[in-house]
Every structure is written in structure tokens, then in C-alpha cells.
Amino acid sequence: MRPISLIIVIWLVIGVIAAGQRNYFDSGPVNCAGFGNIALTILAGPLNYMGVNPKVADCNVPQPSA
Template sequence: MSESYMRIGSLLVLIWLVIGVIAAGQRHYFDSGPVNCAGFSTIAVTIIAGPLNYMGVNPKIADCNVPQPSS
């Protein structure tokens, strides 16, 4: 019985993420987004938000500070 729950849960997560990818595509993040950390982060949080995008959530990352490697 737990195997069927895992399959249903995996299917729900997959559907959630596909809806997020569709939302990011409708916002044209894949064709015209800036190629930097903030742009990639905005795409990622939009995909993770999934169906919440259609309920008014519009996640955006304005700035992203990535630590530089030591020299």
C-alpha cells in the first residue's frame, strides 16, 4: 500500500513542477530572461511555486550574491 502512495506522491510532485514550467514559459522567462544568478533564481522559484503562480504568486529574485572562490 505504501508503494502506491509513493507513486501518487511522485506523480503529484511531477505535475506540480510541470505546471511551474508552463507558468515560467508563459512569462517568457526562458527566452528573454537575464543570464545571471537572479534570472536563474527567478525561474527556479517560479517552477517550484507551481500552481501558486495562477493564484497570484509572482516570485522574483531581484539580487543574488554568490560567494567568490578564494585565490
């Protein structure tokens, strides 16, 4: 595995751990904002432990046409 790939995998694993510590995986049905919070937390990775707390406040998903 290349060093950059290893760094990316470790970064994402740390993000998953942070999301787990915030109990994002224990909640009920996930809506758009909930999924966004989980995804941003995972992508922020180690930054979560430096005070970054990403949140998705408003999420508008296009609805199918009638």
C-alpha cells in the same frame, strides 16, 4: 508511479509552463537573479496562477579567492 510522485511531477510541469508563459526561457544569458526567478517560478507551480509571483531581487554568489 506512486500518487505523491505523480502530484509532484504535475506540480513542477505546471511551474515550467508558468515560467514559459513569462518568457523566462527566451531571455539571453541567465545571471544569478534570473536563475533564481526561474527556479522559484517552477517550484511555486500552480500557485503562480493564484497570484504568487516569486522574484529574486538581490543575489550574491561567493567569488573564488585570488
